[in-house]
Amino acid sequence: MKTLSSRLTLWYAxxxxxxxGVFILIGRFLIQESYLQGVDQLNDKEFExxxxxxxxxxxxxxxxxxxxxxxxxxxxxxxxxxFQVSHSGGRAFFTSSNLGSHELPSHYPEGKSTVVEDELGxxxxxxxxxxxxxxxxxxxxxxxxxxxENLERIGLASLAAVFLTSAVIGLLxxxxxxxxxxxxERTAARISADRLSDRIEIQNTGDEIGKLALLLNSxxxxxxxxxxxxxxxxxxxSHELKTPLSLIRLNAEEIxxxxxxxxxxxxxxxxxxxxxxxxxxxxxxxxxAKADGGALKVSVETHLxxxxxxxxxxxxSALCEDKGLSFEYINAFSGKARxxxxxxxxxxxxxxxxxxxxxxxxxxxxxxSFEKDGEWQVELRDEGPGxxxxxxxxxxxxxxxxxxxxxxxxxxxxxxxxDSILRLHGGxxxxxxxxxxxxxLARFGLPLVKDV
Amino acid sequence: MRxxxxxxxxxxxxxxxxxxxxxxxxxxxxxxxxEANDLLSEGGYDLVILDLSLPDGDGxxxxxxxxxxxxxxxxxxxxxxxxxxxxxxxxNLGADDYLPKPFGFExxxxxxxxxxxxxSQQKKTVLEHRGIRMDLLxxxxxxxxxxxxxxxxxxxxxxxxxxxxxxxxxRTQIGEKIWDAQYDMQTNLIDVYIRKLRKAIETEEGAPLxxxxxxVGYMLV
Numbered sequence: 001m002k003t004l005s006s007r008l009t010l011w012y013a014x015x016x017x018x019x020x021g022v023f024i025l026i027g028r029f030l031i032q033e034s035y036l037q038g039v040d041q042l043n044d045k046e047f048e049x050x051x052x053x054x055x056x057x058x059x060x061x062x063x064x065x066x067x068x069x070x071x072x073x074x075x076x077x078x079x080x081x082x083f084q085v086s087h088s089g090g091r092a093f094f095t096s097s098n099l100g101s102h103e104l105p106s107h108y109p110e111g112k113s114t115v116v117e118d119e120l121g122x123x124x125x126x127x128x129x130x131x132x133x134x135x136x137x138x139x140x141x142x143x144x145x146x147x148x149e150n151l152e153r154i155g156l157a158s159l160a161a162v163f164l165t166s167a168v169i170g171l172l173x174x175x176x177x178x179x180x181x182x183x184x185e186r187t188a189a190r191i192s193a194d195r196l197s198d199r200i201e202i203q204n205t206g207d208e209i210g211k212l213a214l215l216l217n218s219x220x221x222x223x224x225x226x227x228x229x230x231x232x233x234x235x236x237x238s239h240e241l242k243t244p245l246s247l248i249r250l251n252a253e254e255i256x257x258x259x260x261x262x263x264x265x266x267x268x269x270x271x272x273x274x275x276x277x278x279x280x281x282x283x284x285x286x287x288x289a290k291a292d293g294g295a296l297k298v299s300v301e302t303h304l305x306x307x308x309x310x311x312x313x314x315x316x317s318a319l320c321e322d323k324g325l326s327f328e329y330i331n332a333f334s335g336k337a338r339x340x341x342x343x344x345x346x347x348x349x350x351x352x353x354x355x356x357x358x359x360x361x362x363x364x365x366x367x368x369s370f371e372k373d374g375e376w377q378v379e380l381r382d383e384g385p386g387x388x389x390x391x392x393x394x395x396x397x398x399x400x401x402x403x404x405x406x407x408x409x410x411x412x413x414x415x416x417x418x419d420s421i422l423r424l425h426g427g428x429x430x431x432x433x434x435x436x437x438x439x440x441l442a443r444f445g446l447p448l449v450k451d452v
Numbered sequence: 453m454r455x456x457x458x459x460x461x462x463x464x465x466x467x468x469x470x471x472x473x474x475x476x477x478x479x480x481x482x483x484x485x486x487e488a489n490d491l492l493s494e495g496g497y498d499l500v501i502l503d504l505s506l507p508d509g510d511g512x513x514x515x516x517x518x519x520x521x522x523x524x525x526x527x528x529x530x531x532x533x534x535x536x537x538x539x540x541x542x543x544n545l546g547a548d549d550y551l552p553k554p555f556g557f558e559x560x561x562x563x564x565x566x567x568x569x570x571x572s573q574q575k576k577t578v579l580e581h582r583g584i585r586m587d588l589l590x591x592x593x594x595x596x597x598x599x600x601x602x603x604x605x606x607x608x609x610x611x612x613x614x615x616x617x618x619x620x621x622x623r624t625q626i627g628e629k630i631w632d633a634q635y636d637m638q639t640n641l642i643d644v645y646i647r648k649l650r651k652a653i654e655t656e657e658g659a660p661l662x663x664x665x666x667x668v669g670y671m672l673v
Binding site: 243245246253254256280 | 603
């Protein structure tokens, strides 16, 4: 019963069935009451016919005469009534022959009551007193029983029918009622970073769903505005920064080409390197700005982790080998994860570059991939000096950088960028020191993909 | 060969025009979408260098219009927007190459040349150059008759160099060919593979096989 529509349908069907059920019960009760009333009236009538015959004997308590007076009558009416005559509150001295050996209990309270006799079935008994005698007149309730049995059968059948019909009607009704919500859901799902201008179509602004849609639309408005701002800012900043960078680079190239002076040429080379480095910083900053504003587009898809990591390890080991380091790769995770390979590779290269920068010649860099706590986790360990404990907290600060053994510094944007990228993937990253030996340990995790 | 340059930044455009003219290309310069449309409608251009941020519109829209109107010559996008999405959108819209700013002129020239030469590239299964023999079907390489063991990456790199012998290849061009269009240059990975390739092949005397072109890239000579 996951969806609202199925719950609504079920509630509706139960409510309708219960209502009909209650009506059937009430009907059954009313029919029973009016039936009993009718029987009582017949009993009363019968007594009115008997009373004049026995009245004179009853006052003197003459049993034989009284029996004689009513016997013929009781036999005539035997198909309809059972009779019994007793002394007031005492022994019965006459029972009609249709009662056979049965005797109606004599201690009924005066008035009307229903009793069940084993062989005769339910009886409605009226107790009347005439002088010294109590006259009990009973009618069979077999007719009522049959009526009620039929009513129950029909009632159950109609309850089942009502349940099924109301389930169908309820399903249709809930579909109709929930259709606007489904539409909202579809539109909202479609509205993502690249289609922010879409809005939910509103049919009726007065009702609850219309108000919800209005609210969502105004939220999307605000979101779109801030997205647009980030996009415009990064586009403008990009243009304003890179055009002059192009000119510097073009000039440097030109100087290098024209100049015969070796020193001049090497200065031009240096300038080109600076432009390249500056360009990297600008790119990282722009990516960070976009990620902050939620405008960075990542195309997250399901990928096999092993294939992706093997590709990366090929290149990572080439990089390590080049610096006289060894690279060790162990993957214990054969599943899949959802990520954008381009950005994930960016993260991994960033971490490996850091590890290389801080490693001492002959060292080993280890890459471990495994499943832990319902996540795909990756660890990258180096054998460098590690990070001073008071600086560990600051490694994700922008422009915070550590000097390596050669006194060089990075841009201070690499790890913040990794952090942003992993957050966009719903993951996390941590930097710590290795416990068994010196060295830094970078660890990140991404949620697992369950399907095969 | 006539090249149309669509670029709003005067100094950048002048630089590019001058450089291309020195290399015997004829150029025309449009500083906005309107001028670009006017010039292009005259016809006779073999290649367009297109900046995306133009004062009166987006270069991507311009490109879409041209491609819809049946303009088939190569278009090389030159843009400050380096994000992958712009790059992919540009290539999807029918651009033939995408060069991010800041760019070097040599790199631009290399790309212009490879675009104009693209049409006449034939498929060979065996590549030979100065004693190197590469069999693409058998995936083997030999140097002066001796087999050489290469990793997949080294093999792919050598293949790219052999296909473009005598031509400067920029690091971005190499990266895009060996990995994919989305390769980003944050490491010196290509230099590392070039070093490995040199170790594998240039074991003996003589002039270097792979020449480093300072500030641009590499060339097989």
